[in-house]
Amino acid sequence: MAGDTLTGAPRTGAEISGLDALEIAGREQEISPGARLWAATWPKLAALALAIGVWQVVVWSGWKPPWSLPGPVVVGEELIRQASDAQLWEGIAITLRRAAVGYVFSVAVGLLVGLAVARSRVLRAAIGSMITALQTMPSIAWFPLAILLFELSEKAIFFVVVLGAAPSIANGVIAGVDYVPPLLLRAGRNLGARGLGLYRYVIAPAALPAIVAGLKQGWAFSWRSLMAGELLVVGISQTSLGAQLTYARELADSPWLLSTMIVILVIGLVVDAAFGAADKAIRRRRGVLDQAGQ
Amino acid sequence: MTSTTTAPQSATSSVALSGVTKVYGRGANAVLALDGVSLDVAPGEFVCLVGASGCGKSTLLNLVAGLDRASGGRIALAGDASPGLMFQEPALFPWLTVEANVEVPLKLRGLPRAERRERVAELLRTVHLAEFGRKRPHELSGGMRQRVALARTLALDTPVLLMDEPFGALDAMTRDILHDELERIWSERKLSVLFVTHNVREAARLADRIILLSSRPGRIIWSTEVAVPRPRRIDSPEVASIAAEVTDRLRTEVGRHGR
Numbered sequence: 001m002a003g004d005t006l007t008g009a010p011r012t013g014a015e016i017s018g019l020d021a022l023e024i025a026g027r028e029q030e031i032s033p034g035a036r037l038w039a040a041t042w043p044k045l046a047a048l049a050l051a052i053g054v055w056q057v058v059v060w061s062g063w064k065p066p067w068s069l070p071g072p073v074v075v076g077e078e079l080i081r082q083a084s085d086a087q088l089w090e091g092i093a094i095t096l097r098r099a100a101v102g103y104v105f106s107v108a109v110g111l112l113v114g115l116a117v118a119r120s121r122v123l124r125a126a127i128g129s130m131i132t133a134l135q136t137m138p139s140i141a142w143f144p145l146a147i148l149l150f151e152l153s154e155k156a157i158f159f160v161v162v163l164g165a166a167p168s169i170a171n172g173v174i175a176g177v178d179y180v181p182p183l184l185l186r187a188g189r190n191l192g193a194r195g196l197g198l199y200r201y202v203i204a205p206a207a208l209p210a211i212v213a214g215l216k217q218g219w220a221f222s223w224r225s226l227m228a229g230e231l232l233v234v235g236i237s238q239t240s241l242g243a244q245l246t247y248a249r250e251l252a253d254s255p256w257l258l259s260t261m262i263v264i265l266v267i268g269l270v271v272d273a274a275f276g277a278a279d280k281a282i283r284r285r286r287g288v289l290d291q292a293g294q
Numbered sequence: 295m296t297s298t299t300t301a302p303q304s305a306t307s308s309v310a311l312s313g314v315t316k317v318y319g320r321g322a323n324a325v326l327a328l329d330g331v332s333l334d335v336a337p338g339e340f341v342c343l344v345g346a347s348g349c350g351k352s353t354l355l356n357l358v359a360g361l362d363r364a365s366g367g368r369i370a371l372a373g374d375a376s377p378g379l380m381f382q383e384p385a386l387f388p389w390l391t392v393e394a395n396v397e398v399p400l401k402l403r404g405l406p407r408a409e410r411r412e413r414v415a416e417l418l419r420t421v422h423l424a425e426f427g428r429k430r431p432h433e434l435s436g437g438m439r440q441r442v443a444l445a446r447t448l449a450l451d452t453p454v455l456l457m458d459e460p461f462g463a464l465d466a467m468t469r470d471i472l473h474d475e476l477e478r479i480w481s482e483r484k485l486s487v488l489f490v491t492h493n494v495r496e497a498a499r500l501a502d503r504i505i506l507l508s509s510r511p512g513r514i515i516w517s518t519e520v521a522v523p524r525p526r527r528i529d530s531p532e533v534a535s536i537a538a539e540v541t542d543r544l545r546t547e548v549g550r551h552g553r
Contacts, residue, residue, distance in 0.1 A: 013422055016475075017422060019437070019467070019471065020422075020423075020426075020437075020438055184385060184387065186361055187379075189361060190361065190376075190379040191398055191446065192376070192450070193398075193402055201398055205387065205389045205390075206389075208389070285388075286389055286432065287388060287432020288388075
């Protein structure tokens with residue numbers, strides 16, 4: 001090939017496209033969707049089977065009497081019974097509505113505060129470290145104050161959910177903006193992006209992975225705060241999932257208690273999986289997903 | 295801040311620098327990066343800046359591109375052209391397809407969608423990447439990415455191209471092809487190019503004029519016209535002899551910093 005260069009003949013399009021084809025050959029390895037799904041699913045199923053197995057063994061060992069720790073079969077039957085009961089679905093609806101309202105508000109607050117702190121040196125010096133401090137504060141520690149401020153009401157729960165979730169989201173935004181590669185900023189500015197244009201075309205998309213990570217962590221915090229809130233702030237005559245946990249404990253109905261816990265766990269997992277899928281889609285588009293590893 | 299960016303005094307230059315100085319830091323820690331650099335790039339001229347490490351080559355391009363401010367002197371650009379800048383890395387936006395990357399400067403200029411699509415297709419044909427518009431940068435080779443970056447810079451429709459070691463990270467064969475491509479596009483579009491490199495052969499292959507910068511501080515110490523007719527080959531004896539001369543000068547300059 002080097003010999004061709006020496007002839008000095010003008011290069012042809014075919015030569016260029018030939019080199020292109022050689023250089024990108026073998027980069028596309030398609031795995032069938034079925035195989036990928038199975039590869040992602042079987043370890044989870046195996047882990048689930050193992051957990052249920054351990055649970056059953058503990059029950060068989062007679063460590064605790066069956067009315068305080070029922071086995072997986074009893075709880076499974078209870079879960080099936082619950083699934084056809086309006087009370088469970090009502091509880092899920094109430095809890096998810098609270099979660100959605102609190103989370104959406106947290107996202108709005110977190111994005112605005114995060115963007116403001118990322119942009120302004122003064123704000124960063126003033127409240128940058130406070131955001132992290134807020135993040136480390138266990139949400140349950142806010143409840144006594146929240147109950148004094150808002151009494152045993154939805155507002156108290158909402159207050160704590162937002163305080164739990166917003167700092168994580170704000171921190172995600174700050175980290176995302178901070179880690180935008182300077183080279184991309186220079187390229188963007190050279191291409192004519194200034195001010196808002198720079199945010200729209202460079203900073204926001206470059207910060208997206210960190211923002212999604214912050215949103216995911218914010219969700220985890222808001223879900224935990226919400227559960228703590230629903231356990232503590234009962235009395236408001238609504239049978240949310242957290243209230244059902246409390247009632248089940250008061251009635252010593254452990255199958256109900258455990259089946260409600262499973263429902264809470266599953267909701268958390270489903271939402272987490274949605275964030276995981278979003279994160280993976282972003283990484284795949286940007287070519288930072290290790291195909292062998294996933 | 296005595297630097298200004300205005301139209302060049304002589305109407306014959308695309309880029310005119312006079313007495314450009316750049317100081318980083320203040321007081322005792324101040325470092326003089328560029329010291330009184332004056333140079334003109336004529337319309338359609340290909341100028342290569344060559345120098346060892348620390349000669350402020352990249353600093354100079356940043357100043358001309360308006361990404362940084364000179365500490366003194368004047369930088370003038372013909373018309374209201376804002377120059378296009380290319381880096382050693384392609385600096386493509388990884389979240390966008392090849393097409394969408396090339397489209398960014400067109401969107402920022404507010405061109406209507408139909409016109410943008412037409413321009414993108416034309417630019418991708420120019421760099422021989424017409425079939426790769428839907429790919430993402432990570433799916434392309436280094437040379438292809440750098441061609442996308444070139445197309446994106448050309449989308450600025452600017453007559454002045456600033457290039458900061460754009461082929462430094464590529465293998466020899468790919469670099470060879472890109473030299474041909476750049477030369478073709480430069481002559482078709484009558485661009486003025488200010489090209490920074492530490493590769494003297496590359497400079498002799500591409501330039502109408504080679505300018506040698508000293509190191510710490512960056513000063514112009516020597517320049518030469520490259521009278522070799524085009525098309526040139528990087529391994530031709532004429533190019534090699536120019537390169538040898540530049541290398542000699544460069545060695546003398548580097549030796550000055552030894553003990």
